[in-house]
Amino acid sequence: MVSSSTEESASDGQNSSGDPTESSSKSLFSEGEKVLAYHGPRIYEAKVQKAELRKNEWRYFVHYLGWSKNWDEWVGMDRLMKYNEENILKQQALDKKVGVDKSTKSGRSTQTKPKSSADAKVDKEEVKNNVGKGKKRKADSGTEKDNPAAEKLIKIQIPPTLKKQLVDDWEFITQQDKLVKLPRSPCVDDVFTKYLEYISKKDGLMTDAVGEILNGLRCYFDKALPLILLYEKEHQQYQDMISESIFPSSIYGAEHLLRLFVKLPELLAHVNIEEETLIRLQQKLLEFLKFLQKNESTFFLARYDGTIVTEGGSKRKDD
Template identity: 70%
Template sequence: MGSSNTGGGSKDESTMEGGGGAKADPSASDSPAADPFSDGEKVLAYHGPRIYEAKVQKAELRKTEWRYFVHYLGWSKNWDEWVGTDRLMKFTPENVRKQQELAKNQNADKIPKSGRSTQNKPKGSNDAKADKDDLKNHVSKGKKRKAQFGNEEKDAKSAEKLVILQFPLTLKKQLVDDWEFVTQLGKLVKLPRSPNVDDILKKYLDYRTKKDGMIAESVGEILKGLRCYFDKALPAMLLYKKERQQYQEAIRDNISPSTIYGAEHLLRLFVKLPELLAYVNMEEEALAKLQLKLVDFLKFLQKNQSSFFLSAYDASKGVVDDTDTK
């Protein structure tokens, strides 16, 4: 796809569980910490809720923080990016086992015993805690298309067709809180929501029109597509088990879910969009433009997070189990 993620995280995220030793906080001292990774070193890299094999292409000391330009093994160079030490781990047997465990927990493609891994595309992430929590929620569920083992050319071609969406850290936390409210605390979003999905899409169109000084036809078409995807995907893959009865009660007489549900469930759709769009026949240039617009929409959600999202959910009825699957 050719877009680069910023990578890196906050000071509190500088130590990764299972990583190659504790990473020193570069701001804690006037002198920079020693470079923990070297040029050409094979490493394991966090990218969303998954871990990927990567190679350090070059390292730079920026002010007091080490940054690394990495290439994800088996993927097109379009995925190469700069990351911080909080995204990297030493390539050790212990960390490889951690990588395999994460993949297994997410119903992802299995890592072969030898040779190149058949991992899915990287997903942007800055928050190690959110990554681990994401394993429990719907973010990490749903199967992706498999890459062909040992066929780097096909791997690269598949990767280039996939849209990558990097979620702002506050929206990642929103997803984790959403999962916890429903599956752990037995609470549901009170319906109907205001603003609902239709309202939010309209607000975004008004926002872009005012900012661009014109109505962009392409933006309107994308928003219509998002509404269609949302209405179809909600009952199929966006609901937790404990929410299904509520859906049956709320959606009757051909009512569109986009008129009943709000930002909480719309954000879940954006987690699923990369795998849904992977099956759409689009040129790479068109996918690149679509990615930019979807990322812009996520930034719009983040900007209006306090008014679009609920800070607390209502107690639900009949909750008897502590676990939830979709």
């Protein structure tokens, strides 16, 4: 899966019946039915709004409950499960695995810190050595070998200067109590637009593949940011800036986008993508990172000077 629009062909390797997906003249899901839907590494509650038989295969237009209509999309039945007790337990087990607090609404409210949170206390050398390798932390109940997805992690080689950017990012926030002042300009959406313009001028044409990959990155960024990309000191700032009608990609900039590339191998490991497609995707992601590196002075802040909100609600400005 590389984008919201192309995710309908992706699969976690399961379907609603537990058997391989087969074309059928009878739809397994009806319009208006509440279902559970795979999206990236998680399962969300959704509602089937439309059901259509296309090329002897049923497709469903779903709305993710609690999320903006901008996330509505067409999916195949391999992405859907019946809303029943058995499948709800599957959802809860998966949420527990990725460290999501189910008492919150779609990850938008204050939540317990995920095990894979960027808020882990690491020193400079650990950041330099591990960033971009896509290593997943061992869960309390098992080891990395217990996770089949870990065997197919793609490698995203982050350029050295961007690795330093990640270290500086960690230092500003965790050691100096500074934040990225929001909203950022250019924001993530602006960076993607500039990259499309760059590719268009460079290659003389615009391929749909690049646009789909950028849409996918935007989708992952918007959903992953509150769950695994923020440091603890940034949570209050997120709550103050983001609402149902505002997406993180229009508020945050390259500093937070770069963090996504550290977590992306883990996220993509949960998606059923052919090896050949993964290789092409890996190359495209590297090209984008090189673009960020080339324009580092334009996209990244030299220093952070955002406002810190303390637990008592008071604010102070870092020098």
